[in-house]
Amino acid sequence: MIKYSLKERVNPTDIAAPNKLYPIKQAQEELTLRDFAKRISRESTVSMMDTMAVLEGLLQIIPDEIVNGKIIKLGDFGTFRSTLSAEGVATADEFSVAKIKSLNVRFRPAREFRNLLASVKYEKVS
Template identity: 70%
Template sequence: MIKYKIINKINPQDVNAVQKFYAIKQAQETLTLRDFGRRISRESTVSMMDTMAVLEGLLQIIPDELINGKIIKLGDFGTFRTTLATEGTLTEEAFTVANIKKLNIRFRPDREFVNKLAGVEYSKVS
């Protein structure tokens, strides 16, 4: 369940516009890698130590492979990929690596993941 509260906000693109009310999501709980390890271990036949070893391995491999330009598809969860933020040049010859300003990481959830989120329930908090 997603908890939210209502706040009155100014439109940053038009500070003279009438303020409107918007829902903002409330932070609920942060889950750690260890929390995931415990849950996976409870719901499977794999020990906590083995589960944590695999999760830690995944955390080591994903950044390495993204840096190598690979796309990482994690089953029905989704796909991680990288994109470049660059400054444009007038000609191809004028473009150098200095025009590349940043490597961005993008996540695209898989259809099954998106479908699961479609059934979310909301609860207003005071």
């Protein structure tokens, strides 16, 4: 369940327009890698230390492969891929690597995850 509250905000494109209320997601519990390892260990036959080692390995490999241009597919979880942010040019001759501003990471949830996201319940808090 996602908890939210309402907050009044100014329209940045029209400051003279009346303010509107928007939902703001409330901070909830933060889970650490150790929390994940404990849960995986409880729900499987793998020890917590072995689980931590595998998770740490995964967290080492994913960034390395992303910066090498690879697409990372993690089953029913989703896909990580990199995209470029750059200044546009009129012709190929005008382009240089200096026009590339940044390498960004995008995540796309897999179908099962998207279905779960579509079924989320919301609760207003004060």
